[in-house]
Amino acid sequence: MNSVNTQYFILIVPSCLFFIGLAFTFSRLIFRADIFLLWIGLAYTIPSIALFIQCLMTNPQLTIAAPFTAVLYLFGSWIGAYAISVKLNTPFKHLPALFLTVFAFIALAYFSYVNPQIWLRLIILNATLGLIGLISIPAVLKYLPTSQSFDRWILIFYLLNVSYSFCRALINFIFLDSIDRDHIILTSSTWWLLGMSVNIILNILFAIVISGGAVKDVIQRLNNERLHDPLTQLLNRRGFFEQSEKLPFNNQPYFLACLDLDHFKSVNDTWGHYIGDQVLQKVSRVMLQHKKPNDLIARFGGEEFICLIAAKDATEALSRIKQLKVRLEQATFTHHKIKMTASYGLTEIHDFHEIEQALQRADDLLYQAKQNGRNQISFDLVV
Structure with a gap:
């Protein structure tokens, strides 16, 4: 060359x-x-x-x-x-x-x-x-x-x-x-x-x-x-089901909690949806601070959240949800210093295949908590 x-x-x-x-x-x-x-x-x-x-x-x-x-x-x-x-x-x-x-x-x-x-x-x-x-x-x-x-x-x-x-x-x-x-x-x-x-x-x-x-x-x-939910970065409904399918239900007791923010509509009506979104974001951060490695936290829409938590027994599961309840009660949201509470429904889940039934049970218990005055936990556990 x-x-x-x-x-x-x-x-x-x-x-x-x-x-x-x-x-x-x-x-x-x-x-x-x-x-x-x-x-x-x-x-x-x-x-x-x-x-x-x-x-x-x-x-x-x-x-x-x-x-x-x-x-x-x-x-x-x-x-x-x-x-x-x-x-x-x-x-x-x-x-x-x-x-x-x-x-x-x-x-x-x-x-x-x-x-x-x-x-x-x-x-x-x-x-x-x-x-x-x-x-x-x-x-x-x-x-x-x-x-x-x-x-x-x-x-x-x-x-x-x-x-x-x-x-x-x-x-x-x-x-x-x-x-x-x-x-x-x-x-x-x-x-x-x-x-x-x-x-x-x-x-x-x-x-x-x-x-x-x-x-x-x-x-x-x-x-x-x-x-993931684009607003809160929590799992969305699809992500929750996909991730929960991978959990070791045979080796670890799991408990499912539905929670719904009390009177959240009044936040949107009073301060607008932008402030409402900020409240949802901070609620999500509070929940993530409470999360442990094998837990799943999801937003199913609106002001409804799902927690799938690993605990050694029903007593520990109830104690953890009570701790989350206290943290939300003590938090203030946005520069308006908004106070929020939530109502909870808690049940045990034994297998991924019964997750739909567990969600329905937890939702019924959540409705019961709202009927009984809100800002409380309804559960069907033996503690």
Whole structure:
């Protein structure tokens, strides 16, 4: 392959990286995907611009442009490390990244304009890229053992990319010290082509894994929206039935409580539906504070809520509902200082297949509590 064809060939790599990054960026901006995709898209796009420019340069031109193209590489590595921190929801240390970037820029400027040496510039750049990537490695190693499916592969490929930066620095140190002495055109050399090949393979595989993770996140989000009430974020009716089917009824006694807010219509009539929605949201938060790991809490509509609670016996179940009743009585809602109470119907449930009957029993008991004066618990338990 002659030098012109080689040059055109290696332009495929930055072009691919650029369009991959563009796709991720647009996924965030247009389809409102996870913000992680915006940062990882920029981490692909920005270095690809530098790589595209370098592929068209001779050694003297590389020397002149080195500090400035390096900034694009370093900024891309910085954004990539930050993207991983966003993915893991952990803080990122920007100060070390800034220090490394400034140090590398100064060193590259020295070995470009004062003592020109391509060999040392390659070592400094790749080592610094690896060091910036290392900033997120403690968080990656912490979350890697517990991460699932695509998320785990994203972390693994991030580790591979950081390791590859150090490998490139080592290869440059061992094999490329003759570049300046033998006047080899770097962008046409075997090592450059080999590096580009490994680079595109790693990045395309990384992009595939990220795409899979993004699809998984979208599916999870859609499923979450399907199973949860948009106002309170509690389970909706569909979510309640789907989740309750998974509970271990054979190993643990369960009790079902229906509760309905007393005189809630007067809240909407007096202060409006916006304030009524705020009341429902805070009621939900109070209930979630009372929730234990194996409990399910759902909003079935309006001001009606369902609690499916795990308890060792009827006495404990009744005690827990009494605690919830007290918490609601003591709470104040919105800046209007609204006080709310609720009426409760409590029954035991032995199996998922009797959940409809249990809901009917609890609803009848709830109606009984309202008939008896509201703000009380009616139950058919033996305590």
